[in-house]
Amino acid sequence: MARITPPIGAKGLFKVRSPYVVSAAAVYWVGAVRTYEELIAAKIDPLTQVYTPVQLGQPDYNQDIIEGAQVITLLSHVRPPLHIPDTYILEYPNMSLVPHSWIVCTVSCGILPDTYDLTRMQQTVAAAVSEYTGVQSTVTISTAPTTDSVTEEAYKEAKIVRDAALVNKSTDFVEKLALQEQLDKVNAYVTDLLAVIDQQNLEIAEQKQTIADRDAEILALKQQIDDLTP
Numbered sequence: 194m195a196r197i198t199p200p201i202g203a204k205g206l207f208k209v210r211s212p213y214v215v216s217a218a219a220v221y222w223v224g225a226v227r228t229y230e231e232l233i234a235a236k237i238d239p240l241t242q243v244y245t246p247v248q249l250g251q252p253d254y255n256q257d258i259i260e261g262a263q264v265i266t267l268l269s270h271v272r273p274p275l276h277i278p279d280t281y282i283l284e285y286p287n288m289s290l291v292p293h294s295w296i297v298c299t300v301s302c303g304i305l306p307d308t309y310d311l312t313r314m315q316q317t318v319a320a321a322v323s324e325y326t327g328v329q330s331t332v333t334i335s336t337a338p339t340t341d342s343v344t345e346e347a348y349k350e351a352k353i354v355r356d357a358a359l360v361n362k363s364t365d366f367v368e369k370l371a372l373q374e375q376l377d378k379v380n381a382y383v384t385d386l387l388a389v390i391d392q393q394n395l396e397i398a399e400q401k402q403t404i405a406d407r408d409a410e411i412l413a414l415k416q417q418i419d420d421l422t423p
Contacts, residue, residue, distance in 0.1 A: 196260065196261075197282045198226065198265070198279040199279075199282065201224070203286055203287065204221070205221070205285070205286025205287065206219075206221075206286060207267060207286070208282075208283040209281050210281045212247040212249065213275065213281050215267065215272070221267040221269045221272070221275075222268055222269075223265060223267060223268075223285075224266045226265055227264050229258060229262070229263075239254065243277070257280055262279055264277070265278070265279050302314075304343070306343075306348065315332040
């Protein structure tokens with residue numbers, strides 16, 4: 194027999210196979226989905242609780258065991274609970290839907306100083322969630338009071354241990370300082386180059402002036418020679 198296993202919480206109108214019966218007008222919801230091993234471990238006899246009430250017997254029970262069936266508990270406000278193997282369910286509400294849940298990841302960071310900057314950690318966690326799931330998440334920081342008293346000495350010791358264990362030692366502020374330092378070095382190098390260029394331009398201008406002065410002297414000498422020539 195084909196198995197149709199509704200998820201816990203599925204609610205609406207169900208269709209089942211005889212000899213099980215549900216009210217066509219009653220709304221049911223799935224209160225539990227349990228294996229036969231779970232029922233037996235809870236000291237519940239599946240044969241007497243699930244099969245005997247609808248005149249099914251040991252052969253039916255054995256067949257469902259072979260097929261790996263699970264027992265579904267259907268609840269209703271107007272009908273008594275019904276325990277039914279999933280091999281006897283024909284339809285359940287929203288069979289075409291994929292069950293979803295709102296997932297929240299909780300991470301304990303231990304005891305940290307109230308002044309500890311968690312900005313970079315929030316950004317890193319959000320980025321990791323996005324890379325893993327494709328979902329743009331919002332990371333919210335929550336705090337809980339602690340009765341532990343942390344002295345200044347204990348704080349310093351804990352900070353040394355934390356800093357030594359850090360893998361990602363970078364923060365936005367540290368990265369900004371490093372980039373600013375690189376920019377300052379580049380700007381200083383450019384300034385030095387411009388100063389050298391200015392000095393070279395000055396020397397070139399002086400040399401040009403010297404050449405012009407000598408050219409003027411040569412012309413004057415030529416003129417004197419021409420004046421002395423009969």
